[in-house]
Amino acid sequence: MFITFEGIEGTGKSTQIALLKERLEALGKRVLVTLEPGGSRIGAELRRVLLSLENRDLAPQAELFLYLADRSQHVSQVIRPALEAGMVVLSDRFADSTVAYQAYGRGMDPEMLHELNTIAVGGLWPDMTLLLDIDPELGLRRATERNSREGKTVAEGRFEAESMAFHQRVRQGYLAWAARFPERMRVVEASGTPEDIASSISALVESRLHAGV
Ligand code: TYD
Numbered sequence: 001m002f003i004t005f006e007g008i009e010g011t012g013k014s015t016q017i018a019l020l021k022e023r024l025e026a027l028g029k030r031v032l033v034t035l036e037p038g039g040s041r042i043g044a045e046l047r048r049v050l051l052s053l054e055n056r057d058l059a060p061q062a063e064l065f066l067y068l069a070d071r072s073q074h075v076s077q078v079i080r081p082a083l084e085a086g087m088v089v090l091s092d093r094f095a096d097s098t099v100a101y102q103a104y105g106r107g108m109d110p111e112m113l114h115e116l117n118t119i120a121v122g123g124l125w126p127d128m129t130l131l132l133d134i135d136p137e138l139g140l141r142r143a144t145e146r147n148s149r150e151g152k153t154v155a156e157g158r159f160e161a162e163s164m165a166f167h168q169r170v171r172q173g174y175l176a177w178a179a180r181f182p183e184r185m186r187v188v189e190a191s192g193t194p195e196d197i198a199s200s201i202s203a204l205v206e207s208r209l210h211a212g213v
Contacts, residue, residue, distance in 0.1 A: 002083055002124070003205065004094035006174060007132035008167050009188045010139030010146070017090050018133065019198040019203065022146055024088055027209075032082040035092035037067060039074040046070045064102045064113070071095065071120040080124060095121055096129060096177055096185070104173020105166050128208055131178050132190035136167035146194060 003020075004012045021031045038047030048064050049055060058066075071094070082089050095117040103110040178185040188200050 010142035011132035
């Protein structure tokens with residue numbers, strides 16, 4: 001089973017992924033946690049290029065193709081082998097991030113990016129995508145607090161430095177995209193406590209497991 005987590009910064013994706021991993025392991029599953037960009041060895045190099053503040057001059061199309069390259073490598077070297085070995089794969093971001101950020105955020109055509117994603121994933125779409133939804137004002141406040149706890153500056157990466165309007169567009173884009181794929185994508189309200197969010201997620205995932213995916 002392949003589950004992806006999506007959402008703007010500060011939704012608590014990594015906390016929720018760790019909690020779901022524990023829960024699934026308690027049910028006897030073997031779980032691989034991975035992320036984009038940077039889930040493969042080559043992807044880690046692409047991640048540095050993509051997120052470094054030094055690369056403010058990265059052209060939007062070049063950025064797009066680097067995310068897609070990272071994804072192709074991730075699917076073929078990491079995700080597909082783990083699924084074939086019978087593991088549950090949890091990925092922090094996947095194809096929908098490209099639609100949300102590069103299409104809705106940066107202004108490219110979502111349908112065109114969906115086609116490019118289809119090439120990048122090589123037929124391997126998630127069984128389930130959990131979209132953690134939060135107001136960007138709250139999400140970015142949480143991300144900023146986390147960064148300062150971890151000793152990073154506020155504008156730690158190129159995306160944290162984007163405007164609030166950009167993050168609003170990304171959030172609305174995610175919601176529009178979830179409405180286009182209601183079977184695969186589930187919206188999880190993410191302003192509550194980590195425990196509340198975790199129990200909504202467990203309920204969704206366990207009902208899918210019982211349905212035999
Ligand atoms: P990261 O530090 O992993 O952020 P987060 O904790 O929010 O996941 O940075 C990943 C950034 O890359 C994030 O701001 C979203 C962006 N991104 C895209 O713009 N397009 C993509 O296809 C992917 C996978 C990520």
